[in-house]
Amino acid sequence: MELYSGHINRLIEELAALPGIGSKSAQRLAFHLINMPQDRVNRLANTIMEAKANVRYCSQCFTLTDNEVCPICANQKRNHNLIMVVENTRDMTAYEKTGKYEGVYHVLHGAISPMLGIGPNDIKLKELMLRLKEDVEEVIIATNSSLEGETTAMYISKLIKPTGVKVTRIASGVPVGGDLEYIDEVTLLRALEGRVEL
Amino acid sequence: MELYSGHINRLIEELAALPGIGSKSAQRLAFHLINMPQDRVNRLANTIMEAKANVRYCSQCFTLTDNEVCPICANQKRNHNLIMVVENTRDMTAYEKTGKYEGVYHVLHGAISPMLGIGPNDIKLKELMLRLKEDVEEVIIATNSSLEGETTAMYISKLIKPTGVKVTRIASGVPVGGDLEYIDEVTLLRALEGRVEL
Numbered sequence: 001m002e003l004y005s006g007h008i009n010r011l012i013e014e015l016a017a018l019p020g021i022g023s024k025s026a027q028r029l030a031f032h033l034i035n036m037p038q039d040r041v042n043r044l045a046n047t048i049m050e051a052k053a054n055v056r057y058c059s060q061c062f063t064l065t066d067n068e069v070c071p072i073c074a075n076q077k078r079n080h081n082l083i084m085v086v087e088n089t090r091d092m093t094a095y096e097k098t099g100k101y102e103g104v105y106h107v108l109h110g111a112i113s114p115m116l117g118i119g120p121n122d123i124k125l126k127e128l129m130l131r132l133k134e135d136v137e138e139v140i141i142a143t144n145s146s147l148e149g150e151t152t153a154m155y156i157s158k159l160i161k162p163t164g165v166k167v168t169r170i171a172s173g174v175p176v177g178g179d180l181e182y183i184d185e186v187t188l189l190r191a192l193e194g195r196v197e198l
Numbered sequence: 199m200e201l202y203s204g205h206i207n208r209l210i211e212e213l214a215a216l217p218g219i220g221s222k223s224a225q226r227l228a229f230h231l232i233n234m235p236q237d238r239v240n241r242l243a244n245t246i247m248e249a250k251a252n253v254r255y256c257s258q259c260f261t262l263t264d265n266e267v268c269p270i271c272a273n274q275k276r277n278h279n280l281i282m283v284v285e286n287t288r289d290m291t292a293y294e295k296t297g298k299y300e301g302v303y304h305v306l307h308g309a310i311s312p313m314l315g316i317g318p319n320d321i322k323l324k325e326l327m328l329r330l331k332e333d334v335e336e337v338i339i340a341t342n343s344s345l346e347g348e349t350t351a352m353y354i355s356k357l358i359k360p361t362g363v364k365v366t367r368i369a370s371g372v373p374v375g376g377d378l379e380y381i382d383e384v385t386l387l388r389a390l391e392g393r394v395e396l
Contacts, residue, residue, distance in 0.1 A: 004262075004287070004291065005253065005262065005263045005264040005265070005268070005269075006264055007245075007248055007249040007252045007253050007264050008249060008253060008262060008264075010245050010248075010249070011245050011246060011249040014241065014242045014245045014246075018227060018230060018231075019226060019227065019230050020223055020226060020227070021227075024380070025218055027288055027291075028217060028218060028288070029216060029217065029218070029219075030249070031262070031286070031287060031288060032216060032217050033216075033246055033249065033250065034249055034250055034253050034262060036250075038250065041246060041247065041250045042247070043212065044212045044246065045243040045244075045246050045247050046243075047205075047208050047209050047212045048209060048212075048231055048239060048242065048243050049239065049240070049243050050205055050208075051205040051206060051208070051209040051228070051231065051232055052231065052232055052234075052236065052239045054205045055203060055205050055206060055232050064202075064203065064206060064229070064232060065203045066203040066204055066205050066206075067203070070203070071203075088229070089202070089229060090225055090226070090229060093202065093225075182222070
């Protein structure tokens with residue numbers, strides 16, 4: 001039995017395929033969208049299309065940005081010899097919110113996960129190694145403290161050590177199994193201060 | 199401090215304005231959308247626009263549908279002399295899922311709420327009264343058992359009684375304060391069977 005009309009069903013299906021949106025939420029959202037004023041619907045659809053079309057990787061740190069180089073990499077007041085490696089742009093933002101980190105970032109866009117079939121070549125690791133040719137003094141590994149994050153941290157440290165660049169890992173102030181983006185700023189700062197050399 | 203680029207920020211803002219999506223979910227969704235394949239992004243945006251453009255009110259029961267008349271109103275096997283009044287299309291679907299209701303519906307698109315400034319003229323009540331000119335035998339009021347739903351039920355029953363049409367209310371098997379769309383089908387059926395004349 002088709003409970004809703006074709007257009008409504010298709011919209012519910014598309015919404016339910018998004019992360020964190022279950023079938024009840026998708027129904028609620030679909031009816032909300034249909035009842036929204038036309039100009040707001042246009043704006044939402046356009047914003048999605050424009051973000052998709054215009055957002056790209058920063059050519060240096062690979063975060064998602066509107067420009068060739070992101071504002072942090074373009075900022076000459078930041079310490080470009082200090083690179084913090086994070087799994088994604090949201091984790092980078094979590095550290096930016098502390099307002100205390102002076103270096104730049106490198107966004108991996110993932111973590112090594114044999115379970116999910118994600119290997120070292122599937123994340124921006126080669127790109128990180130290329131950046132080490134410059135005057136980099138320290139690489140801070142701030143991947144999540146999950147199994148994948150720890151695996152990735154160990155892998156990167158083994159890769160970088162032969163180059164002579166100092167490699168550190170944020171302290172385990174971050175709860176084991178936790179996701180960086182949900183952790184409070186004080187804990188994030190404590191983890192940064194207590195970082196240890198790998 | 200601008201944490202994300204302009205396009206990402208605008209997308210996060212648009213998403214966070216939708217019901218049930220907080221700022222963390224909006225961030226997560228925004229990055230998911232940007233990382234989705236181009237064809238899936240196009241499909242989502244088009245589905246939203248098409249649903250908005252093509253979905254309209256059924257000319258008889260005022261549910262949201264693709265056609266001039268919805269499939270339920272167009273179905274001659276349904277009992278068109280039995281009208282169930284619901285607050286919205288999702289509540290109608292909740293009763294349709296039981297598969298046991300043989301009559302048709304009338305969708306009010308809201309409930310009377312002095313608190314929110316929603317009066318009898320702001321919902322499809324006049325349209326319900328116009329339908330009573332036909333051979334209607336019974337109107338079953340299935341508005342939510344919230345304050346607004348009960349107020350609406352009382353208002354409708356007072357309006358209909360002088361016309362001589364039988365008015366019933368679904369039984370209070372539905373928990374007080376509950377929202378119809380989240381209730382299991384057995385409870386919904388019990389409430390239908392135990393309906394009492396108002």
